[in-house]
Amino acid sequence: MSERPNVVLGALLGAAATLAVLLAAGLLILGDEGLGTIGATVAGAFSACFLFLLGLEQIPFSSLAIVVFALASAAGLLRTMCAYRRERRVLRSLPLSPIEEGHLREEADRAGMRLFTLPSLRPAAFCVGLLKPRVVVSAGLLERLEPEEQVAVLCHELAHARRREPLKCLLARVAARTFFWLPALNALLERYLLVKELAADREAMGRTSRPALAGALSQVLAQPTPAGAVGMAEFAAVRVDRLFEPATRLPRLIRPWQALASVLAAGTLAFALAFPSTLGPRESQRIMEMLATMSPHGLPGMLAGAAVNLAALGGMALLARRLAR
Numbered sequence: 605m606s607e608r609p610n611v612v613l614g615a616l617l618g619a620a621a622t623l624a625v626l627l628a629a630g631l632l633i634l635g636d637e638g639l640g641t642i643g644a645t646v647a648g649a650f651s652a653c654f655l656f657l658l659g660l661e662q663i664p665f666s667s668l669a670i671v672v673f674a675l676a677s678a679a680g681l682l683r684t685m686c687a688y689r690r691e692r693r694v695l696r697s698l699p700l701s702p703i704e705e706g707h708l709r710e711e712a713d714r715a716g717m718r719l720f721t722l723p724s725l726r727p728a729a730f731c732v733g734l735l736k737p738r739v740v741v742s743a744g745l746l747e748r749l750e751p752e753e754q755v756a757v758l759c760h761e762l763a764h765a766r767r768r769e770p771l772k773c774l775l776a777r778v779a780a781r782t783f784f785w786l787p788a789l790n791a792l793l794e795r796y797l798l799v800k801e802l803a804a805d806r807e808a809m810g811r812t813s814r815p816a817l818a819g820a821l822s823q824v825l826a827q828p829t830p831a832g833a834v835g836m837a838e839f840a841a842v843r844v845d846r847l848f849e850p851a852t853r854l855p856r857l858i859r860p861w862q863a864l865a866s867v868l869a870a871g872t873l874a875f876a877l878a879f880p881s882t883l884g885p886r887e888s889q890r891i892m893e894m895l896a897t898m899s900p901h902g903l904p905g906m907l908a909g910a911a912v913n914l915a916a917l918g919g920m921a922l923l924a925r926r927l928a929r
Contacts, residue, residue: 718738769834
């Protein structure tokens, strides 16, 4: 895989766009009535109601697979956009002050970018803003760095700003997390996030020097970057290796389990689209009548059960994330 960020990003967005078109085509084949019936049955299955699970057995596999993939993708997209809104509110609340003078301001002016400082003792440098990117450096980082190291940090972040990488990162994350059921896209996302940092490092070294960039990286190593921003601290370990040994190979693009899961998911979707099956009006009416007459708790109970199950799944995911830290 190329180390050019735009090539990796293009592959990621192209794959996501292809999946979106294929799912849209599959949903059109199902039609409004069949889609409504299958969607209601799949949603009801989350309530762990045995009768809704019986309803799933009445639905052709190809139709069920398309709807499940579509619902999962819609949930992934919604979750990603909600997370981005939260991150944007946090970034807007940061007490940023413009840097009015000095050698860093001169560098930023030459690049036509805005430069701000954050009154924080934690060393940090990052680029924010989708349409009008701006560079932010913390006061703590500036205090720890020599002038040439400060310029190296600024040149690195200016490279991100010129390429509008906060916007590109958002698009890449939306693509990978919307179609999370295809793990190969997450592998492409991770590779894009890495190679964009390596490209910015090369530009910063060209403007300053290798020791200057290494000194700057040593200060931000292991420091978290604010969510929703493109930061200097990302993938610092791999980048340090590349600084001292340019021939160092990048980590493996895709893990075996990601490749296997992606093949299974792509194969399932391909099978569903190659052998489409739709529900006629009679089949849809029969399934809905069965669910309405046999379910002892109906729609309210279905929604309550689904809410409980989803809350339990969210709690387990949160616990697993905390244990992994």
